[in-house]
Amino acid sequence: MGVLRHDGGMPTGSGLLAVRSSGPLDSYLPTVGHIFRVFDAQDSGCISYGVRTGDNSRWFVKSATTPAGARSLDRAREFHTRIRHTAVIPVRHSFTAANRPALVYPWVDGQVLYHPTVHTRPDRTAPTAPMAHFRRLPLPLVHQALERILQAHLVIAAAGFVGVDLYDGCFLYDFARDRMHLCDLDEYRPGPFTLGTERLPGSTRYMAPEETTAGAEINERTTVYALGRAIRLLMDSGDAESAWRGTSDQLRVVEQATAADPTLRYSTVHELCTRWRAATRHMG
The missing domain is CATH 1.10.510.10 (Transferase(Phosphotransferase) domain 1)
Structure with a gap:
C-alpha cells in the first residue's frame, strides 16, 4: 500500500503519531494499539476500525477502500476543519494510506x-x-x-x-x-x-x-x-x-x-x- 503520511497533530499519548509505515492500514494499526472492532461491510466505500491505544484511549479510524470513498473522506476532512460543535464528533487527526485519506475520530459510546x-x-x-x-x-x-x-x-x-x-x-x-x-x-x-x-x-x-x-x-x-x-x-x-x-x-x-x-x-x-x-x- 505504500507509506502512511502524517498530515496533522493528534492528542498527546494517542499512539497514532507514526510518520511512516510500509504496511497496509490493518497491519499498521496493531503497532499503535489494539483493534477491538472492525466495520468492514459498509456500503460507503470505507472500512473503519475501533482502536484502543496504550494509554487506554479509544479511537475510530475510518479509511477509504474505493475512489468514491476517498472523495467522501476528503470532503469530511474539509468539513471538520470548519465545523466545531459538541454534537458533531470531530476529526482529531488524518493521514494518507496509498494516496487515500484515513481519518481518526475519538470513539464515542452509543x-x-x-x-x-x-x-x-x-x-x-x-x-x-x-x-x-x-x-x-x-x-x-x-x-x-x-x-x-x-x-x-x-x-x-x-x-x-x-x-x-x-x-x-x-x-x-x-x-x-x-x-x-x-x-x-x-x-x-x-x-x-x-x-x-x-x-x-x-x-x-x-x-x-x-x-x-x-x-x-x-x-x-x-x-x-x-x-x-x-x-x-x-x-x-x-x-x-x-x-x-x-x-x-x-x-x-x-x-x-x-x-x-x-x-x-x-x-x-x-x-x-x-x-x-x-x-x-x-x-x-
Missing part, C-alpha cells in the same frame, strides 16, 4: 439508529433495534436529542455548508447518558451548488426532490427539508409515519419544512429552529 451494510438492511421497527428503542424514549428526551441536531446545523449552515446524505445512520445516541451525537457527515459540502449529476447520495426517506433533479440548486432549504424529515421520523412511533407523538403545531412546522417546492419551505435553518422551538416550548 448506537447509530440505523446501521445498514452491504449484507443487511436492519428492521428499524424490531423491538431490539436502536431506532425502536429511541422511539420509546420519553418525549422530553426526544426533544432534547432533536435540539442537539438542530443546534449543530445552525453552526453548519452558518459556516456555509449544505447537508447531504443526512439519515438515521448519522444519529449516534448514547442511551446510557441520553445524549445525541452526529457522525458520518462525510457528504456535507459548501453551498449553494448546482447538482451536476442525476442525484446526490442519500436515503430517499430524507432527500428533498431537488436532490434527484439534475441542474437543481442545492442550498440551505435542502438542509431544512432533511432536518424536517429527521424530526418527522424521530418523533414517530414507527416507520409508517402514522403514529406522530407530537402536537399539531409541531406537525405543521414539519410539513412546511418538508414542502416539495423549496420556495414554500423555511428559507433558513435558523427560521426552522425558531418555529420548532416555539411549537415545542411548553412540552419539556
Whole structure:
C-alpha cells in the first residue's frame, strides 16, 4: 500500500503519531494499539476500525477502500476543519494510506439508529433495534436529542455548508447518558451548488426532490427539508409515519419544512429552529 503520511497533530499519548509505515492500514494499526472492532461491510466505500491505544484511549479510524470513498473522506476532512460543535464528533487527526485519506475520530459510546451494510438492511421497527428503542424514549428526551441536531446545523449552515446524505445512520445516541451525537457527515459540502449529476447520495426517506433533479440548486432549504424529515421520523412511533407523538403545531412546522417546492419551505435553518422551538416550548 505504500507509506502512511502524517498530515496533522493528534492528542498527546494517542499512539497514532507514526510518520511512516510500509504496511497496509490493518497491519499498521496493531503497532499503535489494539483493534477491538472492525466495520468492514459498509456500503460507503470505507472500512473503519475501533482502536484502543496504550494509554487506554479509544479511537475510530475510518479509511477509504474505493475512489468514491476517498472523495467522501476528503470532503469530511474539509468539513471538520470548519465545523466545531459538541454534537458533531470531530476529526482529531488524518493521514494518507496509498494516496487515500484515513481519518481518526475519538470513539464515542452509543448506537447509530440505523446501521445498514452491504449484507443487511436492519428492521428499524424490531423491538431490539436502536431506532425502536429511541422511539420509546420519553418525549422530553426526544426533544432534547432533536435540539442537539438542530443546534449543530445552525453552526453548519452558518459556516456555509449544505447537508447531504443526512439519515438515521448519522444519529449516534448514547442511551446510557441520553445524549445525541452526529457522525458520518462525510457528504456535507459548501453551498449553494448546482447538482451536476442525476442525484446526490442519500436515503430517499430524507432527500428533498431537488436532490434527484439534475441542474437543481442545492442550498440551505435542502438542509431544512432533511432536518424536517429527521424530526418527522424521530418523533414517530414507527416507520409508517402514522403514529406522530407530537402536537399539531409541531406537525405543521414539519410539513412546511418538508414542502416539495423549496420556495414554500423555511428559507433558513435558523427560521426552522425558531418555529420548532416555539411549537415545542411548553412540552419539556
